[in-house]
Amino acid sequence: MLSPSAALGTGFSRISVIGLGLIGSSLLLAIREAMPTVTLIGHDASPDVRETARRLKLADAITDTAGAAVADADLVILCVPVRAMADVAASIRDDLPPEAIISDVGSCKAEILASLTAALPHHRVIPAHPVAGTENSGPEAGFASLFTGRWCIITPPAEADPAAVARIADLWREVGALVETMDAAHHDLVLAVTSHLPHLIAYTIVGTASDLEDVTRSEVIKYSAGGFRDFTRIAASDPTMWRDVFLSNKDAVLEMLQRFSEDLSALQRAIRWNDGDALFNLFTRTRAIRRSIIEEGQDDPAPDFGRSHP
Amino acid sequence: MLSPSAALGTGFSRISVIGLGLIGSSLLLAIREAMPTVTLIGHDASPDVRETARRLKLADAITDTAGAAVADADLVILCVPVRAMADVAASIRDDLPPEAIISDVGSCKAEILASLTAALPHHRVIPAHPVAGTENSGPEAGFASLFTGRWCIITPPAEADPAAVARIADLWREVGALVETMDAAHHDLVLAVTSHLPHLIAYTIVGTASDLEDVTRSEVIKYSAGGFRDFTRIAASDPTMWRDVFLSNKDAVLEMLQRFSEDLSALQRAIRWNDGDALFNLFTRTRAIRRSIIEEGQDDPAPDFGRSHP
Structure with a gap:
């Protein structure tokens, strides 16, 4: 059953985005475009990023603390x-209104669901993962149409409030995404093959090519x-983000890597x-x-991803 | 020293292209655009491809035989x-004018140089490899600007006629390419890492992803x-072309594959x-x-190869 406010769009009037890299900045721009009456608040741990975010007017306010x-x-x-999710969750716990919904955009969900639920046991935690991005990082890389036509996977805990799940789904639909729901463990297996393994392979081959003696x-x-x-x-994707992904989704990544090998x-x-x-x-088959x-x-x-051929 | 005709452009007045897939058709279109006075003749072993080539007017004439x-x-x-290079070379031997220069566009050069030289011992064989392409195949996939700004590597035999090498280089420059010369063995090592290994890895991961039970x-x-x-x-690249590449450049591919593994x-x-x-x-480093x-x-x-974000 939808709550009355959800019937009027997503029903969110004040949304905070913590972390203003490619995804956080794109999300702010996309929400601003789709839902201009929502008040947007942003924060990033880096003073440089906050300054850039203010200059770009990514939100109605950029605060100096997450709280x-x-x-x-x-x-x-x-x-x-x-x-970094668990620490950020702990740092906002005392300032978080009891009715607030907590979500995220992380690339692996089982560990995040566990750590956010542990850090914020009295809040509704509804993790999500928009399967979208570019190779660029930081607040200046964001753009409003990043999520258009891409899938966003919501991985609610078993006991999640259905109304909260519906509101998160509506938010992603509002910014142009297609929405699917699955459990966190299955998400991590699927993304291990469609995203994590491809990144690992790409990083490896670029490393191999850098280390040759005769070429x-x-x-x-x-x-x-x-x-x-x-x-x-x-x-060329963000090194910190991807280090964390491989360590967080270790079992599924190792399983896919073994099959690939x-x-x-x-x-x-x-x-x-x-x-x-055989070749x-x-x-x-692969075509x-x-x-x-x-x-x-x-x-x-x-052809060629639409690359320009001058 | 350049021959007198080379001083007036490439000096070719009648160019034959055998094989009218992506590269052959693109080359015909590019030569037509850059050198409109050259007579262009095309042939393909497939009757369907010849018919398409005639409909697209890829050349002044499309002949039914290679000879x-x-x-x-x-x-x-x-x-x-x-x-297929060696068989095609043998099939044209009796019809080939003694002064004609033979070149090709194959992705591995040592084996091609050996087989063309063996099949046509009395002709000037100057192999070349334009490092350009898309995932599409066939005569309808070709376009004139495919080679613009891309490198074409010429791998002449040690005893090659310098004037013939210069004319082949000029031809590729005329169609927009940058030109480099190196020996065939080094070419095969370089391309094993910049082209052959990436294709092998891509084919593998797409196969791995197709064969999962739980996803x-x-x-x-x-x-x-x-x-x-x-x-x-x-x-999604052409299966026949790539099967041949891996078998022809076996040693270098296996060496790069071992390093990658x-x-x-x-x-x-x-x-x-x-x-x-470590991650x-x-x-x-790879950025x-x-x-x-x-x-x-x-x-x-x-970002994202310039893909459209609607």
Whole structure:
């Protein structure tokens, strides 16, 4: 059953965003555009980021402490690295209104759900994860349309207040996202393969290419259009964020990594033994997934991601 | 020393392109645009492709046999899969004018240089590799600006006629490419890391993601914007072309694959043992390469490859 206020949009009148990187700043801009009457309060632990956020007018107020940001808020969204969530939650506990809903945007959910629930046992904690981003970081990288057409996964605890879940879902729909709900453990398994493993692989190959003796760094850069450059985009993502993701979602990442390594060994063997059919069969199979991703609107149909060819 | 004709542009008056896929068709369109007075002849082994090429008016004539395409040509460029090069070379031998230069666009050069030289011992063979492409295949995928700002690597044999090398270099410059010369073995090592290994990794991870029991294919597609979708573009590349590349450049690919696997194992160990510093250090180091690639004009500076965010 929806609460009366939810019937009038999301029903939030004062939203606080803690952490003003790419996602936090994009979320503020997107809410401002979709729900102009909502009061927006922001905070970031870094004085430089706060100054930039004020200059960019990302919110109605940017506070110097997290506690000041959440006083009077009816929704607080934590947009900090996964392993910083627990400390931030503890730091706002005394200032948080009892009726406020707590959410976040972290990339792994089981650990966050546990730590936020432990830190704020008397509040409604409704974690969420918008599957969207770019390789850029910081408050200047944000833009209002980042979430348009992307999925946001909500991972409520079993005993969550359905009205609170519905309001969080409405908020994400308001900023253009598609919404799905699943349990935190399944989320972490799904994202291990669609996001965490790809990042780990990209970081690895860029590292491997940097460390060669017989191929210079300049050659790697010049001839990167052969495929390598695609990996460098992801490998330019925020180091703190991704360190935390891999440590927080360790079990699922190690499981996916093990499967990937087995599959890679099988291909390596096919190359060594000139098994062209095995290669051809895999390479044919993988084309279909690309088509589905484009058909479902999750990537640009233009060749080469729509990169400009001057 | 340049030949007199090279001083007047590339000096080619009749160019044949054998193989009318993405690269062959793009090359015809690019030469037409840059050098409108050159006569262009095309051929493809597939009747369907020939029909499409005629409909698209990719050349002045599309011939039904490779032999007919090369009669009277002063340059023949083979744009067929790497392992089809030797057979095509043998099939044109009897019709090839003695003065014609033979080139190609294959992704690995040592094997091609050897097989073309063996098949056409009395001709000037000057292999080349434009490091450019998209995930699309076939004559309808071609476009004239594909090579603009991309590198083309020429790998002449040690005893090559310098005038012939200069004319091939001029041709690629005319269609917008930057030109570099190196020996075939070094080319194969460089491209193993900037192109072949990335393709192998992309094919592998897309295969791994297709084969999970606890995560559905629909989930993989829906949440692919977390990073996975970047890999699916490369993994949609032409299966025949890439099967041949891996078998032809086996030694260099296996060497790079071994290095990659070692580096991946090291990261796996860092995750298992919670070594956040090792992860953070690598993730910081890899950002610099992305910046260099953008500074040198080898990728789009816009976030997310310039993908549209509606």
